Amino acid sequence: MGSDGVPRCAWAGSDPEYLRYHDEEWGTPLHTDRKVFEKISLEGFQAGLSWITILRRRPAFRAAFHDFDIDTVAAFDDADVERLVTDATIIRHRGKITAVINNARVTQALIAESGDGALDTLLWSFAPAIRPPRPRSVADFIATTPESTALSTALRARGFRFVGPTTMYALMQSAGVVDDHVEGCFRAAP
Secondary structure: OOOOOOOOOHHHOOOHHHHHHHHHOOOOOOOOHHHHHHHHHHHHHHOOOOHHHHHHHHHHHHHHOHHHOHHHHHOOOHHHHHHHHOOOOOOOOHHHHHHHHHHHHHHHHHHHHHOOOHHHHHHHOOOOOOOOOOOOOHHHOOOOOHHHHHHHHHHHHHOOOOOOHHHHHHHHHHOOOOOOOOOOOOOOOO
């Protein structure tokens, strides 16, 4: 139970940004190639860090990566990489920065091959056929599923980077592909 009397997932804590994210975004079905590309990118940057670090820097990430416009990011060059690794407002990890650029190029190829919505469709094709039991508490959360492992494998086969099974399960949770709001949370679907 939150201090405001609203039952939520315990991970939301009391940080205002986490509360807003939990209440308005996490677990809400996310669509469009650009939005999915942004979320894949941010989840990749989050690897090894806390999600609140990414949330607090999300406006800076959006500015640095031109609102995650796929074509713009795909056109980034070595000068852009050098600019980004010195940008203290984002996570200055060269491997993660180059992965975002690489993933934009792979997304471009996927869209060229299968049309607009291809990345969105690919993500949602890994939604579980049967909804798993709702977690009763944060202790019941799992790190990976067969579906997140399969999504990771499919993305890696296409050339995506920083898309491991744990990262992809976090993506599936945040993008609403799975509903992991705990039992009793006001956001938990019936």
